[in-house]
Amino acid sequence: MxxxxxxxxxxxxxxxxxxxxxxxxxxxxxxxxxxxxxxxxxxxxxxxxxxxxxxxxxxxxxxxxxxxxxxxxxxxxxxxxxxxxxxxxxxxxxxxxxxxxxxxxxxxxxxxxxxxxxxxxxxxxxxxxxxxxxxxxxxxxxxxxxxxxxxxxxxxxxxxxxxxxxxxxxxxxxxxxxxxxxxxxxxxxxxxxxxxxxxxxLPEKVEGKQKRLGKDMPEVKYNDGKPADITIPKGATKPKKLVTETLIEGKGKTIKKGDTVYVSYTGVTWDDGKVFDSSLKDGRGPFSFPVGGQQVIPAWDKAVEGAKVGDRLLIVAPPKEAYGSQAQGPIKANSTLVFTVDVLGAP
Known part of the structure; x- marks a missing residue:
C-alpha cells in the first residue's frame, strides 16, 4: 500500500x-x-x-x-x-x-x-x-x-x-x-x-546577455511579464532530434534527476510560430515539476536535467519528444514544438 x-x-x-x-x-x-x-x-x-x-x-x-x-x-x-x-x-x-x-x-x-x-x-x-x-x-x-x-x-x-x-x-x-x-x-x-x-x-526571469544562434534556429525575444516572441526562420528544416541550446548561462546549482525545478516558459509550434501556452499569460506564474519524473514531455525532462539555475534554454522538440501522434489542445498531432524556458530555481 x-x-x-x-x-x-x-x-x-x-x-x-x-x-x-x-x-x-x-x-x-x-x-x-x-x-x-x-x-x-x-x-x-x-x-x-x-x-x-x-x-x-x-x-x-x-x-x-x-x-x-x-x-x-x-x-x-x-x-x-x-x-x-x-x-x-x-x-x-x-x-x-x-x-x-x-x-x-x-x-x-x-x-x-x-x-x-x-x-x-x-x-x-x-x-x-x-x-x-x-x-x-x-x-x-x-x-x-x-x-x-x-x-x-x-x-x-x-x-x-x-x-x-x-x-x-x-x-x-x-x-x-x-x-x-x-x-x-x-x-x-x-x-x-x-x-x-x-x-x-524566485526571480521573475533569468539575467544575462542572450546568445545569438545560427540562421536556421528559432530566434527568441524575451518580453517582461508577457510571453516571449519566438520566430521560426523561413525555409529552415525541422530538426528530427531534440535540440537544446543555452541562450543565457546561469551560475546556480546544476539540476539533477529528481530535483523539483521552477521554470517560466513560452511554447510555440514550429509550423506556424503561434504561442500555444506560456506561464507568462494571465498572471499565472512559474511552473514546477520533478525532473525525470515523467510528468512533462520527454523533451523537458531531458533538456532541464544538467542545466543550471539561471539558464535560459531554447528547446526544439520533434514529435517523439513531445506528444507524438496525439493532439493536445491547440497542438496538432505530430507537431514539432519550440520552447524558451527560464530555469528560475530548484530549492
Missing amino acids: PKAPRLTTALAASAAAVLALSACGGDSSGDAESDASKSSSKASGDDAKDSKDVTLAEPKPADAKAVEAIAVTEAKGKKGPSIKLDDSPVKVSETTRDIRTEGKGEDLADDAYAEVDLAMFSGKDGKAIEGSETYTSSPIVLDLGNAQALPGLIKAIKDQKIGSSGVAVMPPKDLFGSKGMPEYGVDGKDSLVLVYDVRGQ
Missing part, C-alpha cells in the same frame, strides 16, 4: 495553486490544472479567504504573549526543529507571529514566490506534525500573492526580509478549516504552531 504524500506536498499544492498551469509541457494523459485545483481545494479546507483578507492583523496582547512564550530548538544536521510549549494548549484568535531573527536580505515582494523552510507542530501538545518539516530535505515555494492559498502561511511569511526566521501560531480558520486534515493527524479545533526560515524568493 503506498504511503500518503508528505503534508508539505499538500501545503505547496495549496499555497502555490497558481503553479497549476494548463500543462503545455505536461503528460497528455491528465489535466494538471484540474488535478492541482482539486488538491488545493482539499488542502485549504472550508474557510477560503479573499486576497484582501490575507494580511496579518495587529496581535492581541494575550495572543502575542502566548507565541513569544514558545521555546524553539533549532534544526541541526539531519534533525528538524522542535518546540516546547510554556502553557498548553496554545490558542490564538488570529494568526500571530513572533520574528525571532530579522533577516538582512531584500524585502519579500507582496507577490513573491518565497522559498521557505518550515515545520509544524500541534498547538495541543507541541508534537511535530508528521510530514510537515522541510529543514532536513529542501524548502518549499509559497506563492504569497495567491488569494487561494492557505492564509495562515501567507500571513506568517509576508512582509519580511530574506533571512528572517520566527514562530507563528495559526488558528484552524486560517489553515485547514473546521474539517482539518485527519490523514495527517490535524483536527479542526486546535491551532498549529509554525517554525519557519525565509530562505529566498
Whole structure:
C-alpha cells in the first residue's frame, strides 16, 4: 500500500495553486490544472479567504504573549526543529507571529514566490506534525500573492526580509478549516504552531546577455511579464532530434534527476510560430515539476536535467519528444514544438 504524500506536498499544492498551469509541457494523459485545483481545494479546507483578507492583523496582547512564550530548538544536521510549549494548549484568535531573527536580505515582494523552510507542530501538545518539516530535505515555494492559498502561511511569511526566521501560531480558520486534515493527524479545533526560515524568493526571469544562434534556429525575444516572441526562420528544416541550446548561462546549482525545478516558459509550434501556452499569460506564474519524473514531455525532462539555475534554454522538440501522434489542445498531432524556458530555481 503506498504511503500518503508528505503534508508539505499538500501545503505547496495549496499555497502555490497558481503553479497549476494548463500543462503545455505536461503528460497528455491528465489535466494538471484540474488535478492541482482539486488538491488545493482539499488542502485549504472550508474557510477560503479573499486576497484582501490575507494580511496579518495587529496581535492581541494575550495572543502575542502566548507565541513569544514558545521555546524553539533549532534544526541541526539531519534533525528538524522542535518546540516546547510554556502553557498548553496554545490558542490564538488570529494568526500571530513572533520574528525571532530579522533577516538582512531584500524585502519579500507582496507577490513573491518565497522559498521557505518550515515545520509544524500541534498547538495541543507541541508534537511535530508528521510530514510537515522541510529543514532536513529542501524548502518549499509559497506563492504569497495567491488569494487561494492557505492564509495562515501567507500571513506568517509576508512582509519580511530574506533571512528572517520566527514562530507563528495559526488558528484552524486560517489553515485547514473546521474539517482539518485527519490523514495527517490535524483536527479542526486546535491551532498549529509554525517554525519557519525565509530562505529566498524566485526571480521573475533569468539575467544575462542572450546568445545569438545560427540562421536556421528559432530566434527568441524575451518580453517582461508577457510571453516571449519566438520566430521560426523561413525555409529552415525541422530538426528530427531534440535540440537544446543555452541562450543565457546561469551560475546556480546544476539540476539533477529528481530535483523539483521552477521554470517560466513560452511554447510555440514550429509550423506556424503561434504561442500555444506560456506561464507568462494571465498572471499565472512559474511552473514546477520533478525532473525525470515523467510528468512533462520527454523533451523537458531531458533538456532541464544538467542545466543550471539561471539558464535560459531554447528547446526544439520533434514529435517523439513531445506528444507524438496525439493532439493536445491547440497542438496538432505530430507537431514539432519550440520552447524558451527560464530555469528560475530548484530549492
